[in-house]
Amino acid sequence: MRADPLRYLSEELDTLKAQGLYRRLRVLDGEQKAHATFDERPVVNLSSNNYLGLTTHPKLREAALEATRTLGVGSGSVRTIAGTMAIHMELERRLAGFKRTEATVVFQSGFTANAGTVASVLGKDDFIVSDELNHASIIDGARLSRATIKVFPHRDAKAARAIVEALPRERRRLIITDGVFSMDGDLGALPELCDVADEFGCIMMVDDAHASGVFGSNGRGTIDHFKLHGRVDIQVGTLSKAIGALGGYVAGTRALIEFLYHRGRPFLFSTSHPPAVSAACLAAIDVLEGEPQLIERLWENTRVFKSGLKALGFNTGTSEGPITPVIVGDASLAMKLSDALFREGVFAQGIGFPTVARDKARVRTIVTATHTPGELHFALDCFAKVGRSLGVI
Numbered sequence: 001m002r003a004d005p006l007r008y009l010s011e012e013l014d015t016l017k018a019q020g021l022y023r024r025l026r027v028l029d030g031e032q033k034a035h036a037t038f039d040e041r042p043v044v045n046l047s048s049n050n051y052l053g054l055t056t057h058p059k060l061r062e063a064a065l066e067a068t069r070t071l072g073v074g075s076g077s078v079r080t081i082a083g084t085m086a087i088h089m090e091l092e093r094r095l096a097g098f099k100r101t102e103a104t105v106v107f108q109s110g111f112t113a114n115a116g117t118v119a120s121v122l123g124k125d126d127f128i129v130s131d132e133l134n135h136a137s138i139i140d141g142a143r144l145s146r147a148t149i150k151v152f153p154h155r156d157a158k159a160a161r162a163i164v165e166a167l168p169r170e171r172r173r174l175i176i177t178d179g180v181f182s183m184d185g186d187l188g189a190l191p192e193l194c195d196v197a198d199e200f201g202c203i204m205m206v207d208d209a210h211a212s213g214v215f216g217s218n219g220r221g222t223i224d225h226f227k228l229h230g231r232v233d234i235q236v237g238t239l240s241k242a243i244g245a246l247g248g249y250v251a252g253t254r255a256l257i258e259f260l261y262h263r264g265r266p267f268l269f270s271t272s273h274p275p276a277v278s279a280a281c282l283a284a285i286d287v288l289e290g291e292p293q294l295i296e297r298l299w300e301n302t303r304v305f306k307s308g309l310k311a312l313g314f315n316t317g318t319s320e321g322p323i324t325p326v327i328v329g330d331a332s333l334a335m336k337l338s339d340a341l342f343r344e345g346v347f348a349q350g351i352g353f354p355t356v357a358r359d360k361a362r363v364r365t366i367v368t369a370t371h372t373p374g375e376l377h378f379a380l381d382c383f384a385k386v387g388r389s390l391g392v393i
Contacts, residue, residue: 020332021352026342031056034370036347043347044375044382046365051214051322052287052294053370054244059287060280067279075272080261083272091278092257094285095249099220099237100229103257105267106249106278110209110238112266113248115141117234118176120263121203121256122147126172129163131155131188133181135207147174154181157192164200173202179222180210183356183364185323187215190222194231205234213242214321218288219295245280247273298322298369301376305367308380313393317362325351325362326383328392334361337390344382 016022026038032055036045054060067087077083088106095104107113118141122128126147130138133154142149150167152159160175167173175197177188190206197204208221216224219242223232234256239247250260260267287294302322309316315327328334331352338350341363352361367376387393 020335023335023350026347034368034372035375038342038347041342041345043342043345044371044379046346046348046367046379048366048368049210049241050244050370051242051298051366051368052219052244053368054213054242054284054287057244057283057287059283060244063279063283064276067275071275073276074274077272078268078270079272080268085272085275085278087275087278087282088272091281092249094282095237096251098218098285098288099235099251100224101235101251102254104249104251105257105260105264106239106247106273107264107266108247108270108273109266110207110236110240110248111137111140112270113236113238113250114138114207115144116264116266117236117250117260118142118174118205119144119265120260121145121234122172122174126174127167129160129167129173129175129202131160131177133184134176134178135182135209138176138178138207142176155186155189157189157196160189160193161196161199164196164202169201173200174205175202176205176207178210179206179208180215180321180323182210182323183351183362184317184325185210185319185321186317187211187222187225187320190226190228190232194228197233198231203234204232205236206232207236209236209238209241209248210321210323212237213284213288214295214298218292239277239281239284243281243284245284246277247281294369298367301367301369301371304373305365305371305376305380308376309365309383312380312384312387314383314387322367324365324367326365326392327360327362329359329361331358331361333390333392334363337386337392338363340386340390341382344386346379346382348379 029037075083092104114137122145124146128142128147128149132151150163211221213219215222235251237249239245306324317325334350348363348365351364
């Protein structure tokens with residue numbers, strides 16, 4: 001009988017189980033909403049990136065259905081062969097106008113937008129200066145580029161400046177940061193890093209996935225929030241979170257976008273979005289521009305929930321937005337907290353290493369515009385009950 005060459009994987013899984021870190025996928029039955037059913041249990045959903053509730057917005061539903069009726073269910077090809085449809089070009093035009101840049105290109109996901117762009121615009125003789133807590137897609141893109149990677153402490157623009165100052169000026173140097181950090185909910189040091197980029201002639205890049213639809217006028221992101229238009233060379237956004245659909249995009253100069261059309265490997269080698277996805281994203285831009293009350297409601301709910309957690313004595317770190325971690329330190333304790341909350345009727349996922357540092361495990365919460373005051377107060381009551389029973393507070 002042939003020996004199993006992958007037996008070590010089962011052994012690794014057994015180790016995770018012994019440490020209390022093994023997680024199985026929770027299954028959503030029905031729609032992605034603020035109150036949803038996971039694993040056949042109705043819960044207040046604090047684990048979704050559906051910031052504005054657009055996954056079920058009637059305008060997005062109808063746009064997707066109409067596009068399917070008239071254009072079919074798929075594009076049938078990659079963009080550079082036969083897969084560029086008029087609706088793809090219209091979405092890129094609308095996104096460029098929304099982001100106030102010359103042009104945009106849409107990728108199949110936010111991950112591929114980040115990784116594909118970094119790997120495309122730099123090479124082995126170049127340098128990347130990266131915040132230590134940047135998203136995994138940035139890290140993977142940096143590795144694929146073969147550029148030399150220099151990491152600065154989280155949000156420490158002075159340290160970034162010292163790194164850049166020591167690099168050869170004749171080489172390309174890219175400074176990159178998340179706009180909003182996905183595990184801590186704090187903002188990148190964008191104004192200060194832009195100053196460094198301006199002083200030393202560096203390329204400035206921002207991953208604005210968790211700021212899209214949340215920060216800035218009508219949800220234009222952190223570049224708009226900090227009034228940095230024209231100072232960030234490469235902006236990455238997502239269509240999968242507040243926009244409510246699927247995909248990612250890169251915004252910048254026409255030359256940057258034309259270059260990515262020719263050299264962005266995910267763009268070149270992945271089939272383009274189905275028409276329904278592009279149509280839903282176009283409808284989402286209409287909603288962002290025409291229904292600002294959704295973002296106002298998101299921020300009101302954020303203030304209520306965040307202040308409630310702090311009043312109970314939970315450690316919410318440095319969060320500045322709807323992402324609010326409840327940091328407990330020990331990974332096993334974070335998973336116990338998450339599981340106990342779920343039994344009480346609240347879905348807030350536990351997060352441990354390698355997503356966060358070993359001593360920074362947490363339950364990560366995200367409120368949305370569509371949570372009701374009653375749902376938020378119910379969730380806070382559950383946090384109070386479970387937090388006390390586990391000795392977290």
